[in-house]
Amino acid sequence: MITIKDIAKLAGVSYSTVSKALNDDPAIKPATKQKVLAVAEKHQYRKNMLARQLSTGRSNIIGFVLDELSNPLFSNISGRLHTELKKRGYQMILVVADDGVDVFSQLRVDGCILWDYALDNREMFWKKFATLNMPCFVLGTDEAPNSPYIKIDRKEGLFKAVEHLKSLGHSRIGFIGNSQHVKLEGYREALQRTGLAFNEDHVLPAHSSWEDGYFAIRNHAFGADSPTAFIGLNNLVTRGALRALLEAGYSVPRDISLIGYDDLPDMQYAEVALTTIGPSLDELAVQAAELIVSLIRDEQVDVPVVIQPKLNLRNSTAMCRQ
Structure with missing residues (x-):
């Protein structure tokens, strides 16, 4: 393996000049730095992390x-x-x-x-x-x-989601997932803050996977008192729930609105571009x-x-x- 001393000899410069060039020291002239880097690249030089630790701590x-x-x-x-x-x-x-x-x-x-x-x-x-x-x-x-x-x-995020759905006229808002205490608690508090009633039947049991969200919807017995909107525990649960709703013949959002927690790039490319709540x-x-x-x-x-x-x-x- 080529060393800094080898690079110094090949580039015709001092050991310290090579060290400074490799560490992007502004005191080194651009032409000299380029010359050193060209030699290092040609001979596939790689920094020795252990040596660096010993010298710099x-x-x-x-x-x-x-x-x-x-x-x-x-x-x-x-x-x-x-x-x-x-x-x-x-x-x-x-x-x-x-x-x-x-x-x-x-x-x-x-x-x-x-x-x-x-x-x-x-x-x-x-x-x-x-x-x-x-x-x-x-x-x-x-x-x-x-x-x-x-x-x-997270609690404030869920409040924003519930507040948005209430502004659209939804009063029966469900939650898909019961495995994260803080989110479930945030959902309950958000309903209370917006003056909406909490219904235990509107919390669909699910852990955190795509399959959990899918089967939570598949296993829910929809009726006259079912939620008109759902909030998903995370991105995977929400994507699974969306697939299940579409397969069951529901139109999203015409029949049921859906908000997912976590804003990932692929959420906008789902079967229906998903409204999300989550940190940047x-x-x-x-x-x-x-x-x-x-x-x-x-x-x-x-x-x-x-x-x-x-x-x-x-x-x-x-x-x-x-």
Whole structure:
């Protein structure tokens, strides 16, 4: 493998000049930098991260911990976060669940971001995670952990969804999914805030997958008192519910209106372009990147950061016909 010293010899410059050129030091003349980079590219030079850690004490790597990868929400967030961190000179490593603790310890990452998710033993997890002894924060939490965090105001988002449906004349608004307590609680509170009645039968049991949303609708016995509008727990549940409604012969939104939680690009390309409520993923990524970099640099930060979901109007909601 070619080294910096080899590049210096081939380019006819000093070792320090090569080092500065590879690290984009503005003190290096553009022509010299281009000459060094051309040699490095020709000989397929790759930076030695271990050597960099030993010399600078930094890896310029940030870890991101998720609990699962099947939901497109997480791939969208991960991609945007990677882009924002790269703009700031960092690489990102993605790991699943608490496997990250061992991986991050071995690589000596500079900091880590944890997506908040349901844990069987949250206290034990946090004790293990605390052993990393590095800047960390929780992304997307609804609670107040003993660390910096970014909160998504999911309850306020659901209020905006219910308020929108009520403005269209819907008084029987259902919710598809009962696996996330904060969203179900937000739905109930939103009904109360808008003066609408809560009906237990209007909450369709579903976890978080496409199939859950599909069968929640398929198994619901529609009648005269059924909801005229539904809000889906997440993007997958909503897409599954939409398919089931269309297969059952319902017109969306002429017969039933539908709002999905999570605004992902593919929601606008569904069989019916879906109205959604959810945080801007670009804003989420920018805020997360700025916070972890500030924590690494030991800068003063204002936490918690609260991100407000936005209502994105498309074609799946309309005036209630009943």
